[in-house]
Amino acid sequence: MLRKLLVITTLLVSLGACTEDFEKINVNPNTPAAVPIDYLLSQSTLYIPGSAGDPGYKSWRANFIYASTVIQQMSSIEVGFYRGTVYTYQGDLSEAYFVNSYPNSIKNLVNLIVLAKADPKNVNILSMARILRVVEMAILTDLYGDVPYTEAGLGFLNGIFSPKYDAQKDIYADMLKELDEAGKAFNAASYIPKTADFLYAGDLDKWKKAANSLMLRLAMRMQKVDAAAAQTWAKKAIDGGIMASNDDTFAIKFSNTGAGTNSNANSWNLGTGRGIAAGNNIQWAKTFIDAMKTRKDPRLTVISALKNGDRAIAKQRGVPSGTDATGLKSLDETNLDNYSRVAPNMYALENPFFIMTHAEARLLKAEAIERGWATGTAKTEFDAGQAAGVRQLASYSGVVADADVATYAAANPYPAGALDAKMNAIHTEMWLVTGSTLNHIEGWSNWRRTGYPVLTPVNYPGNETNGQIPRRLRYPQGEAGINPNIQEAVTRQGPDLFTTRIWWDK
């Protein structure tokens, strides 16, 4: 029996000690530990407009619910949901861009930059990633002000779990430096990603122009607070070469496969995914439609239609900002179906997602010239930008005849005389371009800096701004309990309110 006992005991001990294959068992067989770097570039790019699962998450909340309505490009009578129309706050809407970007686009771009740096042959991917990171960070800081920048997205790489909030001033300085370095570093002799580049399919010259154009955009943003730096960077951008045709427009390409991943985020919200255009949830604002009508803007019939599809100019009618369901009753037209909303061609899933158009670059250059920061003729740039903005709608299958472009230009000429009038002309065009390319977030930023066109705020009961157009979005309430660094930002920037002006918005 002793022998039997010995056998059993030996057996038992060997049971436990048999762990040689444990490390192999604990390797996840479903997900790779490394992937080709192109894959990461392509996904990181798509994360800027949206993310898988709900591709329209941040576009809906930040671009439509807040930005488009705040600057009266769009409006909604659902004031309890489309809160930008009446300047009220709802946490999950206000924070959406912030909470969606860091764990998706920022994390993956930061990681991609580290991976690309490790191998000199990936210098072009590195430059693209650096530029794309600036694109996303610029939107974040323009929406919220001081935000995590230098320490953002480094949870795994550096073990930073509570990133500090950088001052917007410093963020801008670094973003400009990044654009400069990244643009210069492109090297045609190195590996060039083509299919993974959804912006320019590997066209490095276009990337350089995009980097310079974005540099111009950021430079002009600093016009009020640091004119010297603004001038330096605007000059550098223009000298380096900005976009010169609509082919250069910086936009992410999409396709209509039916999948959320392949779909333009704005289209997803307006059409297939959320159906907010046909569902009478949001319409063009009266301010926007009236402006287009007054200016005889040929874009109107491209961007706008009634619910039944009618595009007749005479029938187009925008919803007055600040109108709720009760307010609708006292208008001439009480049926929402008869108000203008985004026309279906504007939300085909394959439409490009615009980050910066050629038109904007030219219009900004016009301003730079007027301010004496660049050489050239402002009117030439204005005219080019104005026409480019109209023609950009070809991207939405809206071909505008040359004659209509000319008519429009004739009706809205570049003014002579005072700078204010010129600024009004330039930035009203900017407002129309951003509105008609559904880039409302950029439209809001540009409006905050310039104040053009002049908008009449609404004063709805219970608004958060005392009847003033909001100057920023509020931070996620969730940050308060988990990232003590937010306190420093609030102390530096001012209370976490819609009315607090961010650094460049003085």
Next chain:
Amino acid sequence: MKKHVLIFKILILTLLTSLGFAQSVEVKGRVSGEGGTPIYGANVVVKGSRQGAISDEKGDYRIQVPKGSTLTVSFIGYVAKDVIVGNSSVINVSLAPQSSVLDEVVVTALGIKKEKKALGYSVTEVKGEELTQARTVNLANSLQGRVAGLNIANTATGAGGSARIIIRGNGSISGNNQPLIVVDGTPINNDNLGSAGMWGGGDSGDGISSLNPDEIETITVLKGATASALYGSRASNGVILVTTKGGKANRGIGVEINSNFVGESLLIPTYKDYQYEYGAGNNGIKPTTIAEALTSNSWGSRLDGSSAIQFDGVSRPYSAVRDNQQNFYRVGSTFTNSVALTGATETMTYRLSMNDLNNKSVIPNSGLRRNNFALNVNANLGKNLSIVTNVKYILERTNNRPRLSDSPGSATYAINAMPTSLGIAALEANRYNADGSEKTWSDNIYIQNPYIAAYDWRQEDKKGRIIGVIEPRFNFTDWLFVRGRLGFDNFNYRNLSITPYGTPFQPRGGMNVANRNFTETNTELLLGVNRKFGDTFGINALFGGNLMRQVYQNSNYGGNNFNIPFFYDISNIDPAARNSSENYIEKRINSVYGSAEFSYKNYLFITATARNDWFSTLAAGNNSILYPSVGGSFVLSEAVKMPKAINFLKLRGSWAQAGGDTDPYNLSLYYGLAGAHLGAPLAQINGDRVPNSNLQPLTSTTSEVGFDARLFNNKLGIDFALYTRKTTNDIVGATISNTSGYNSALFNVGQISNRGIELLLTYRVAGNKDFNWDASFNMGYNQSEVVSLYGDLKTLRVDENRTRIAYIHQDVGLPYSQVKGFTYKRSPTGAIVYDSQGYPMQGDLVNFGTGVAPTTLGFNNAFRYKGIGVSFLIDGKFGGVIYSGTNAYANRRGLLNTTLEGRETGIVGVGVNEKGEPNAVKVPAQQYYERLFNIADPFVYSADFLKLRQVIIDYTIPARVFGKSPIKGASISLVGRNLAILMKSTPNIDPESTYNNSNAQGLELAGVPPTRTVGVNLNLKF
């Protein structure tokens, strides 16, 4: 692994062939009790084997036994007796009634039966019959209020949802805190297969809910690590040991039939704390257009019965509708039928049972069907070898599990949001637009029509599960045995969910099919010694090893946007928009363990155990941990002479450690492949948690002292325990700022302490031949504290409510699961601060208290007069708080009666402005109350409650009624559960309401309202 199974098989064969057969003789006799009354049904077993017989009505038994062996004769309520088989073939045995607890036997770790007096820790046993009469669809809920210190929270889903079982507090911040469920020796999976979070979702149930109470003999609750040290890492939160019924010797085949029918209705049929004075609308205006009527707000004008247009264009009276809940929710029912066959032959006993449960939830079109089959066979293959085989098959089908928390697809959310003047009949009648899409009734596209949520949104799941144990045992001698055990738990789960075509926020709908296959096998070998040396010393020792292997194989496919309207099949989704995934997850734990119990003179017992676990989920070098335990018990009343009033007194104490690991694949970063775009494949960093390659096992240390006393002729029983439990190196998946790119990170540094008391008092108030009255009171108090977190970190977020202003945190120095929310901004003197426009301002994030009630209690009374019994159970929890999302939204929508003030006049908030001057700005009521939404204070309540949990009236029909019919016994009972909430302080909602069973407790939103059940139970024995 394979190699070991082979060795195991060889060993069994060796044992089989080494069997010797001794000469056997027939013994017969009579078993009698006090005054020579025959005992029917007494067990007569050959000691050390499973060979046995049962006495008949005359008390007679007959058995074949090896010569020289010992017979153990036992019967419930009597002291078991051993008699040696000598030369006489007639052995009459008289049993003495049990006068003390000295001989109570309980099932302990690894299924070993032990005398309760030998235990150095507290165990509680719940008998099967206590679970069958007033049954609950999820077995765990039947344990509510029954065991001191057991804290059970059930998800507010109605039948089929999961339960959260906590013993002696929460030991881990983000790891599992629930006990290990062991059925007949094999651990079973108790994972929650899906739950609601802040963004909504349904609860897909857990593992313990599948068990059939009819099959259960006893449930033993092993509290804390001491009791469960032998189970190792997975038992650091205690163990719930379920022992199912085995076969019984009968003449012929014994048949037992049980039928149970209960009806179910809302316990809170109307929201009493809603207002019914103002109707649908905004800004004090009654809607006069459809656009105005499309609202979930009740900020309209005073209800006056006039005609008002509604969402569907139909005008109806502008008056209060109070019965929306009663009209939407139906009377639910659960009909349970079970049949069990039991029998025995010379060499084996068996029990076969079948069960059918048919549940209709109070939510229309929702319900659960469950069938349980169980076969237990206990075979004696000769003198020294026996094999126990238990196999269970469980088939569950659930239709339309309710969605909780956030609004999409949730009927409860929608009903809670309906304006006071909107009747549910209008929503029932007008669900669709002309094109078949959902007609929205509010301005929020995410709020469904409740009938669409119940009928058009589909949520179907099916789970087939096999749980089995094969357990051969060989006795070398009467004091040495070896036991093998192969336990397995396998289930296949399929879930189909459909978002219908025409859903406002997803116009073309979507679907998802999830398949999960889970298998856990445990292969165990155990060597046992149980020897007495004279009457003084004894040793009871075990040495064993176990291989645990767990595999999940999950697959998913689905997609959004159907092409052909209302046709729900994967083929109807664009190929590029379909997604599919396949997941293989494996985990292993190898273990070696041993225990030794020494006894001295039947009153002093010392037990020591040790277990070493090796985890596959941790890196080599960090993956092995040894945990010891030691415990002692001293039966004072046996050792020294006690005063007459003390019949029994035992002191006990113990100390133990147990460890825990993490989930597979948590050590390094992976990438996820995510399809392609324009021909380019896509990949991103997988997951939103920062992995940690240096994770170590966590350690949970428990100490316990206590006593067990019986006083005054055993009338009064006191069982008291005092414990501390400390978790160090807790593996924490903590929420971090998502600006880091991740939502959480894994740390290895948490420390949590729990201290508490448990008290069980039993008192026989009256007891004589005809009338008994037994009262019992149990309570548990657990004080938890988060001692430290990672580095300087003082607070960690673990959950968030959909309102986004209330959270669950773990804060250093405070009890577990703090409900945290934004409070009012206050002036230095404490006055509420209003902004320049007159609205209350949001202040800091503050703690409101713990969401886990520290005090739990239960009070049970059982009366029996002859054949009639009445019992009732009251239970309660105290000291916790809850944040109600339901009430926060109801306030914002103008539904709460607290929103009546100032509707006509406007409100001047009492407090100061930012300059410190008294606030004098008047604001409209709607905007004032809407702004209150950003402040948690008004919606945090004490979660204290007392409930009349259960009442049973039963009647045992006297045997004489049945005469010579084959019926041997019958009983009928009237049963009621959750009959009344005796005390609560939460308006509208059930203070127990929670939308998931996660570690974050204390948040509520749109749960299914609590229900009461009343019914009848009929039991027949043939």
